[in-house]
Structures are given as structure tokens and as C-alpha cells.
Amino acid sequence: MRAAVMGSPIAHSLSPYLHRAAYQAMRLDGWSYEAFECDEARLPGLLAELAPVRGQAPGGDDDRAWAGLSLTMPLKRAVLPLLDTVSEPAVEVGGANTVVFRDGLRHGYNTDVYGIEQALAEAGVPAPRSAAVLGGGATAASALAALRDLGLFSATLLVRDPSRAGETAEVAERLGMALAVETFDELEALTRVDLVVSTLPGGAADAFADRLAQAPALFDVIYSPWPTSAAAAVLAAGGTVVGGFEMLLHQAVRQVELMTGRTDVPVEAMRAAGEAEILRRSASRTG
Numbered sequence: 001m002r003a004a005v006m007g008s009p010i011a012h013s014l015s016p017y018l019h020r021a022a023y024q025a026m027r028l029d030g031w032s033y034e035a036f037e038c039d040e041a042r043l044p045g046l047l048a049e050l051a052p053v054r055g056q057a058p059g060g061d062d063d064r065a066w067a068g069l070s071l072t073m074p075l076k077r078a079v080l081p082l083l084d085t086v087s088e089p090a091v092e093v094g095g096a097n098t099v100v101f102r103d104g105l106r107h108g109y110n111t112d113v114y115g116i117e118q119a120l121a122e123a124g125v126p127a128p129r130s131a132a133v134l135g136g137g138a139t140a141a142s143a144l145a146a147l148r149d150l151g152l153f154s155a156t157l158l159v160r161d162p163s164r165a166g167e168t169a170e171v172a173e174r175l176g177m178a179l180a181v182e183t184f185d186e187l188e189a190l191t192r193v194d195l196v197v198s199t200l201p202g203g204a205a206d207a208f209a210d211r212l213a214q215a216p217a218l219f220d221v222i223y224s225p226w227p228t229s230a231a232a233a234v235l236a237a238g239g240t241v242v243g244g245f246e247m248l249l250h251q252a253v254r255q256v257e258l259m260t261g262r263t264d265v266p267v268e269a270m271r272a273a274g275e276a277e278i279l280r281r282s283a284s285r286t287g
Contacts, residue, residue: 007072021273025266083108112142115251128194135199154178209233
């Protein structure tokens, strides 16, 4: 069986290391996991090429068949019209990061929400009474869903341009959440919430490190280089920090479950493989 991660850019992805470690520990000798550079324009054609034979299910012996795909940006929203079924969490957040080929159909799932929830739980972060989310993309939408699942029905969204937060505001409405949208010029929200979730790209949240340091907890989706300046500021102030690797790990665990149909997924083997690759990359940059 074959699986892959697709997106653009994709060379940096840790997903191959996580999934391959799982296959090895689970003794899935016939399984492989690749990485494909793919943008929104190429997605329909590539999905058509990978479409499985009707009746072929994950776990079969045909190593030419495709079990599923992991999707990263910019494909999570673009894939929705190309799917036969979409799970409720993926519908709510307006994005699927996982496609499972089963019975000749394309089934879409969102495991990012699960990854965020598990990462927060693993770090011992209590259910917040208030939260702010930095950024307005697909990961921000998943963060809102995770906050809703933790019992929070209002949040503040901080974005550079409020006019580009429309899709995320629609997600909040579907989730039944009250959402206050503010700009990066209005950072007071960062000083009065229990949890800040930064979904900004690498280095983008560093400019707000002084304000972020006042938050009791920060979840930063960046995993390399780590810690970010923002994370270091929160740690120095005695706060709790959750890194993006934990989210990536747990969303991948759920993907392996969905693609293989098994629940005995080796979390620690996947964790070790991902951490080893992060260390290797860090050494390569500094060596």
C-alpha cells in the first residue's frame, strides 16, 4: 500500500519520517510513504491519477494501491470539492488534511483538530476560559474547533488584514463561537487571555514576544527552529509552552489510524523519528 503527503512547498515536511516509523513498528512491510510537490492547480489531476480501484480497501496486499494522503497548505480547503465524503470536523473547519481511499471513494478528514487537542492535553494545559488566535488560515480554523471542543465558545482572532479573515469567521459561526476580529495593531487581547495560539509562519510572532510573555500559556505551531523567540519569552516568564511538533505528531497518529484501519499506532516510535530528524536538520544548519 502507498501513501503520501502533498502540498507546496513540501520538502520540509516531517510527515514521511513519522509515517514510515509507524509502518516499520507496525510491521507493515508493504507500505510506503512519499512526498509530492503539489499546488491547487495540480491537485485535481493528481487525485485522479491516484484514485483507487473500487473495492480496494486500506490494508490490502496490493502494494500499487493507494491508502491515503496527508495534505498541507495550500490544499486543505481546495480538496473539499474533490471528495466523495467529508467528516463533520472537516466540514466545520472548512478544510481536510487527510484523504482516505476506500471502496473506490475519496473520504476527507481533519486530524489537525485532534492533534491540537492532544498536544494541549499532553502538556497539561487546562481548558482555557479565554483564548486568542494569531493568524486566520486553515490552522487557525482548526484551533478554533479545538477550543470549542474544550468548552470555549468565544475567542479573539488577531490578523494583519481583517478583510482576509472572512473564511475563518464563517468557521466560527459554524462552530457556534463568538469571534472578535482584531488587527496586529491591537494586541491587548494577548495580555488578558489564558491561552494564545499562534498559527503564524516561522518568526512572524517574534515581534509580539513581549506581549506574549504575559500569557499563561502559548501554543506555537512552529516546530523548527525551536524554541521560537515568542516561546522562549513565555518560558522565561514562567508560562507553559506547547510546540508545533506535538500537534504534528498527534495528527499523524490519527492519520495512520485512518489509513491503516488499526489502533495500535506506535506514538513513541513516531515521536522519536520526528525528533531525530529535527535534530539532524538543526545540526545541518549549524554545522
